[in-house]
Amino acid sequence: MDVQRWLSSAVAAIEDWQDGFEPFQRDPSMQVSDDRFASVFGEFTQRMRNNYPYFHPSYAGQMLKPPHPAAVVGYLTAMLINPNNHALDGGLVTSEMEKTVVAQLAGMFGLDTHLGHLTTSGTIANLEALYVARELHPGKSVAYSEEAHYTHARMCGVLGIEGIAVPADAAGRMDLGALDALLAGGRAGTVVATVGTTGLGAIDPVHEILPIARRHGVRVHVDAAYGGFFTLLAGLPGRAGLAEAPWRAIAGCDSVVVDPHKHGLQPYGCGAVLFADPEVGRFYLHDSPYTYFTSSDLHLGEISLECSRAGAAAAALWLTLRLLPLTPDGLGQVLAAGRRAALDWAALIAESGGLELYQPPELDIVSYFPVTAGRGLSGIDAASVKILNAGMKRSPPVFLSTLRVTAAAMSRRHPGVAAGAGGARILRSVLMKPEAERYVTELHARVEELAAQAAL
Numbered sequence: 001m002d003v004q005r006w007l008s009s010a011v012a013a014i015e016d017w018q019d020g021f022e023p024f025q026r027d028p029s030m031q032v033s034d035d036r037f038a039s040v041f042g043e044f045t046q047r048m049r050n051n052y053p054y055f056h057p058s059y060a061g062q063m064l065k066p067p068h069p070a071a072v073v074g075y076l077t078a079m080l081i082n083p084n085n086h087a088l089d090g091g092l093v094t095s096e097m098e099k100t101v102v103a104q105l106a107g108m109f110g111l112d113t114h115l116g117h118l119t120t121s122g123t124i125a126n127l128e129a130l131y132v133a134r135e136l137h138p139g140k141s142v143a144y145s146e147e148a149h150y151t152h153a154r155m156c157g158v159l160g161i162e163g164i165a166v167p168a169d170a171a172g173r174m175d176l177g178a179l180d181a182l183l184a185g186g187r188a189g190t191v192v193a194t195v196g197t198t199g200l201g202a203i204d205p206v207h208e209i210l211p212i213a214r215r216h217g218v219r220v221h222v223d224a225a226y227g228g229f230f231t232l233l234a235g236l237p238g239r240a241g242l243a244e245a246p247w248r249a250i251a252g253c254d255s256v257v258v259d260p261h262k263h264g265l266q267p268y269g270c271g272a273v274l275f276a277d278p279e280v281g282r283f284y285l286h287d288s289p290y291t292y293f294t295s296s297d298l299h300l301g302e303i304s305l306e307c308s309r310a311g312a313a314a315a316a317l318w319l320t321l322r323l324l325p326l327t328p329d330g331l332g333q334v335l336a337a338g339r340r341a342a343l344d345w346a347a348l349i350a351e352s353g354g355l356e357l358y359q360p361p362e363l364d365i366v367s368y369f370p371v372t373a374g375r376g377l378s379g380i381d382a383a384s385v386k387i388l389n390a391g392m393k394r395s396p397p398v399f400l401s402t403l404r405v406t407a408a409a410m411s412r413r414h415p416g417v418a419a420g421a422g423g424a425r426i427l428r429s430v431l432m433k434p435e436a437e438r439y440v441t442e443l444h445a446r447v448e449e450l451a452a453q454a455a456l
Contacts, residue, residue: 014080014081057435057436057443059433060431061400061401061430063226063262063432067316068265070316070320071265071267074315074316074319075315079312082312083310083311084308084310087299088299094311095314097317097318102117102118105272109251110250111256112276113277114275115280118260119269119309120306120309121269122226122258123151124271124306125257126152127155127305129275130190132275132283133189133190134159134161141162141164144166144191145166146166147173147194164187166178166179170359171202173204174194174204174205179209183213191219191220191221194227195222196363198226199365200362200367205246206250210253219254219255220252221255221256222253222255224256225259225262225271226263228259228263229262229335230247230263230363231250232335238336239339239343254275254276254277255276256273257271263331263432264320266313270317281303284302285302333434337435337436337437338433338436341364341434341436344440345429345443346361349444353371354451355371355448356368356370356414365429366428366429370451371451372455375418376419377417377424378421378424381425383455384424384426387451388400394446398443398446400429401427404425405423407421409423429443
């Protein structure tokens with residue numbers, strides 16, 4: 001795509017639409033000369049050069065990548081109008097686009113019925129899911145894996161409910177025995193299953209969590225903010241294919257969150273929350289005599305805790321999914337490349353003398369650590385930080401991230417590593433960009449070189 005061409009077309013299209021209305025005089029208070037703008041814009045673009053190269057496959061650090069060019073064009077085109085999807089009269093077209101894409105997301109997870117909307121983030125989406133959980137089971141706690149995103153503990157605090165961390169097993173997944181024992185005590189009303197933990201990309205066994213929860217009369221919420229779109233690879237043949245059971249079980253759960261601004265190729269912020277039972281909309285009921293007056297159809301603000309939300313986010317996702325649909329041969333191809341990249345790098349690490357795999361990747365996140373003299377946690381921690389910092393300065397660079405693991409978690413996976421400390425930072429690489437598949441050999445070579453230098 002020629003982004004410059006289509007952005008110019010976007011401006012022309014919006015100007016043509018505006019010309020269909022009665023002309024008026026623009027207020028001078030808003031006017032800025034080209035010369036003045038050029039000066040400030042020059043400073044702005046110079047500052048932007050200080051960013052890390054999130055677009056490049058050498059950046060394998062945090063969960064960051066540029067949105068698809070179609071999403072950029074869709075977002076900026078709609079932003080020239082600046083619709084607000086809270087009420088229909090504020091986002092007449094983009095509200096319909098949002099309902100369309102939300103239905104597509106629900107279909108991806110196999111939800112026969114749904115109530116849902118886009119949000120500004122996965123954090124807010126999870127807040128809404130836990131808010132509904134609180135209303136359905138007042139006084140009950142929420143259980144989640146100790147490997148779950150910290151947002152669940154934080155949002156439980158915001159909502160004034162108890163949050164309980166369930167131990168994880170040696171693969172970073174929720175321990176089923178511990179969950180069963182907890183739910184048998186009757187304290188919990190909802191359990192959160194994480195599909196793609198942010199640290200390791202681990203997949204909680206939703207298909208096994210669901211029957212345990214139902215046996216104890218407990219709801220199941222699925223936090224698929226990071227991993228949700230990988231459901232497109234469930235049951236597929238080949239190396240990128242994933243076991244079907246956890247993904248198909250999502251259809252039987254009560255709610256699910258997914259972030260299009262991660263693997264859905266969207267700009268920040270674009271999350272989504274979906275409820276299997278549309279009747280939970282009653283918990284959002286409120287009276288706003290100055291808002292919902294133009295239509296008897298559903299206004300998205302009537303089923304959302306947030307008020308103003310960018311209609312541009314819905315426009316960007318709608319346009320993207322028209323080009324890359326939620327199918328294995330559509331958006332699925334993008335995710336498959338990242339998954340294969342992770343498997344390829346894991347294989348290279350398994351043969352390495354200077355690096356050791358922390359655990360096999362399930363999605364597109366690879367976790368590993370440098371082999372150090374004495375194989376102690378303190379040495380691993382120091383070498384990991386040294387590699388992280390040196391990688392950004394080498395030429396050409398490599399950008400990684402670290403993950404803090406406990407001594408117990410390390411010993412479960414690598415009993416030969418001496419504890420000697422409460423935990424250590426290990427290395428973590430997120431291979432979200434499909435270009436990573438063709439760049440893994442280079443990434444590995446650079447990190448191996450850095451590991452050899454760190455060992456000196």
